[in-house]
Amino acid sequence: MIEPTYERTAQLLEAELGDELVALDAAAGNCFGFNAVAASVWRYLEQPRTLTELHTALLAEYDVDAEQCGQELRELLADLTEQGLVRRVA
Numbered sequence: 001m002i003e004p005t006y007e008r009t010a011q012l013l014e015a016e017l018g019d020e021l022v023a024l025d026a027a028a029g030n031c032f033g034f035n036a037v038a039a040s041v042w043r044y045l046e047q048p049r050t051l052t053e054l055h056t057a058l059l060a061e062y063d064v065d066a067e068q069c070g071q072e073l074r075e076l077l078a079d080l081t082e083q084g085l086v087r088r089v090a
Helices: 036-045 051-061 066-082
Strands: 005-010 013-017 022-023 032-035 086-088
Touching: 005 013, 005 051, 022 066, 032 036, 036 051, 036 066, 066 086
Parallel strands: none
Antiparallel strands: 005 086, 013 022, 022 032
C-alpha cells in the first residue's frame, strides 16, 4: 500500500498571532484561522510530506497520545482538503 502524501494547493497570505496563524486566500476571498497544531501542519506542508512524516513531527512537537494524534491529523487533513488548501498526491 502506498502511503498518502499531502501538499499545499493554495498560496495564502499569512500572519502569525502567537501560536496561531491567520491566512487569506486572496484569489478566492477566503480567510482561515489555524490553531497551533494546524499552523504546525501548515508549516510542515511547505514541502510535500507523508502522513507518517507529519505524524512523527507532531509527536515530537506536542505531548499527545500517538493514536489521538493520528486520528486528529487525518481529520485535519480531510478538512484542509475539503477547503481546497491541500491535496493528497499519493
